[in-house]
Amino acid sequence: MDGKLPVDLLVENYGRVKDLAYSYVVLPWGSTEPHNYHLPYLTDCYLAHDVAVDAVGKAWTTYGIRGMVLPPIPLGAQNPGQIQLPFCIHARFETQKAVLNDIVRSLFIQGFRIFVIMSGHGGNNFKSMIRDLVFDYPEMLIVNCDWFAVVPRTDYFEERFDDHAGEQETSVMLHYRPELVNLAAAGNGDSRPFNLQSLNDKTGWIPRDWSKTSVDTGVGNPKKSTAEKGSAYIEVVTDKIASLFNDLVTKNVY
Numbered sequence: 001m002d003g004k005l006p007v008d009l010l011v012e013n014y015g016r017v018k019d020l021a022y023s024y025v026v027l028p029w030g031s032t033e034p035h036n037y038h039l040p041y042l043t044d045c046y047l048a049h050d051v052a053v054d055a056v057g058k059a060w061t062t063y064g065i066r067g068m069v070l071p072p073i074p075l076g077a078q079n080p081g082q083i084q085l086p087f088c089i090h091a092r093f094e095t096q097k098a099v100l101n102d103i104v105r106s107l108f109i110q111g112f113r114i115f116v117i118m119s120g121h122g123g124n125n126f127k128s129m130i131r132d133l134v135f136d137y138p139e140m141l142i143v144n145c146d147w148f149a150v151v152p153r154t155d156y157f158e159e160r161f162d163d164h165a166g167e168q169e170t171s172v173m174l175h176y177r178p179e180l181v182n183l184a185a186a187g188n189g190d191s192r193p194f195n196l197q198s199l200n201d202k203t204g205w206i207p208r209d210w211s212k213t214s215v216d217t218g219v220g221n222p223k224k225s226t227a228e229k230g231s232a233y234i235e236v237v238t239d240k241i242a243s244l245f246n247d248l249v250t251k252n253v254y
Helices: 043-063 093-109 127-136 167-176 227-250
Strands: 024-029 067-069 114-119 141-146
Touching (some): 043 227, 093 127, 127 141, 141 227
Parallel strands (some): 114 141
16 A cells, blocks of 8 residues: 555555544444355445445545544344354454443544544444444544435346345445355345235334344345446445545534
8 A cells, every 4th residue: 555545444554544634533344154155254444444444435535534444343133044054253242332332432632523423234333333432532523324325226226126245235245345256156045025005005023033044144145246337336335435534534424
């Protein structure tokens, strides 16, 4: 990264960052879980991290604001039927909250006041944690960003139902880390809805039993995924997130 702005703690050292002032910090947060047969267990971590680095870089080149991306957290909340799968790790709400609290406390002591969680796992929910943390750290602006929901997928991907390891995630992985994708091995991502329509239409909610929902651990067919689709989608996503970073640093929330 010689000659480039230090924005990623996975590769940076203290010597390069110690004399620079950073306006905000981004924490990628993913999970450790199967992603069909063709994507790695840490897909959510890779994508949250790479989107964060891309957006922070754009925020610097476009707006001149400097941010740092922390190493991704691989602790995700899982559904019933997933914990039985080899190497799938379920992190309880209390566990995630304790980890998040320690990170926020550390950054607060260091003088940082703008902190963004870049979430790559739909099963995680940070809203209640953030509500508690802002009482403990009222001077800290803590923001959650689900990168996969920033821009509607419908204009970029063909599959209508695409929830996990499908066309969206696979295309973005093909854009960022094609060497980790084995599309030839992918299952179809076939899934089964609830028998109760009231649950399917969100009148009520329960966690899905993954052993009864998915055949190959995926939900959504990845077969039409391409790097070109991922690139077009992520270009717009990271533009919007870079704009968010600029707003947080340069404007008043209220």
